[in-house]
Amino acid sequence: MLRFVLRRLALLVPVLVGLSILLFIWLRALPGDPARSMLGQRATPEGIARINESYGFDQPLVTQYFSYVKALLTGDFGSSIQDGRPVVETFFEKFPATLELGFSALLLAVVLGVPLGYLAARHQGRTLDTFVVSGSLLGVVTPVFFLAILLKLVFADWLNWLPSSLRQDPRIEATHITNFYVLDGLMTREWDAAFDALVHLILPAVALGTIPLAIIVRITRASVAEVLNEDYVRTAESKGLSRRIVSRRHVLRNALLPVVTTIGLQAGLLFSGAVLTETVFAFNGIGEYLFTAISGRDYPVLQAYILFIALIYALINLLVDMTYGVIDPRVRVS
DSSP: OHHHHHHHHHHHHHHHHHHHHHHHHHHHHSSSOHHHHHHGGGOOHHHHHHHHHHHTTTSOHHHHHHHHHHHHHTTOOOBOTTTOOBHHHHHHHHHHHHHHHHHHHHHHHHHHHHHHHHHHHHTTTSHHHHHHHHHHHHHHHSOHHHHHHHHIIIIIIISOOSOOSSSSOTTSOOOOSSSOHHHHHHHTTOHHHHHHHHHHHHHHHHHHHHHHHHHHHHHHHHHHHHHHTSHHHHHHHHTTOOHHHHIIIIIIHHHHHHHHHHHHHHHHHHHHOOHHHHHHTTOOSHHHHHHHHHHTTOHHHHHHHHHHHHHHHHHHHHHHHHHHHHHOGGGOOO
């Protein structure tokens, strides 16, 4: 297993290098000019030339790329063109919010999706199955931004049960150590701050987790239904084994492989695609920062973010492959 992990991590290097080259070329091929975006209506040829020179945009593309790689090797991801702050500093400040939201949405999707999919497969053709399948179809086709606005309107504005925006009530004096607000509240034993941050997570997590929940339900149902028709399951049941033992030893272990793959893919999408949800709930994550970077052609921010998301995807896929070996020894890697 260790050799497999090291081999996969070694293969990650050329992948990231290739991605950085494509990303570098693609961003600079986009229409628009960072210097003109910075200056706005005050843009003059002299001002544009001065900014291009200060950021090295007037250099040949190859020279710019190697300067970028040299800085990366020293841990320097550059500074934002828009506000001048180091990209890493802003990421450590804002990305924990996105990660906290994405993890909460994924946890919700897995905890509800796998049992619902399993129950639907066990009760194929019955009322429960029809209800679960219909609900999952509705969850897949409902746009995230529409569901977010609807949840906010009903539970925050009309019923006033849950907060409508932000990560935490600004009136609470909370200590932020890691910028994971729930974790910070638990670490500092500020229980009111932890609870308030958790309550603020509910609506955004439900909105963001609905589509992954629906997909996990459908994949789990299809996978479990297929395994239930296998001969070894019928044989185990004919021997008089209890449903609990048959489910744990024969059904779930064999049905979970495609489900784990789906969960891994959805995890990567959640951590990289929470922009709309964060915007609706003013969650102050990386979404708004990324939107500003795209609008202003902020190359350092976009390069760092996309490379970081690629790294997350690669690590999630590695974790999925390792999980395969735990679930089913037949696919265990060496």
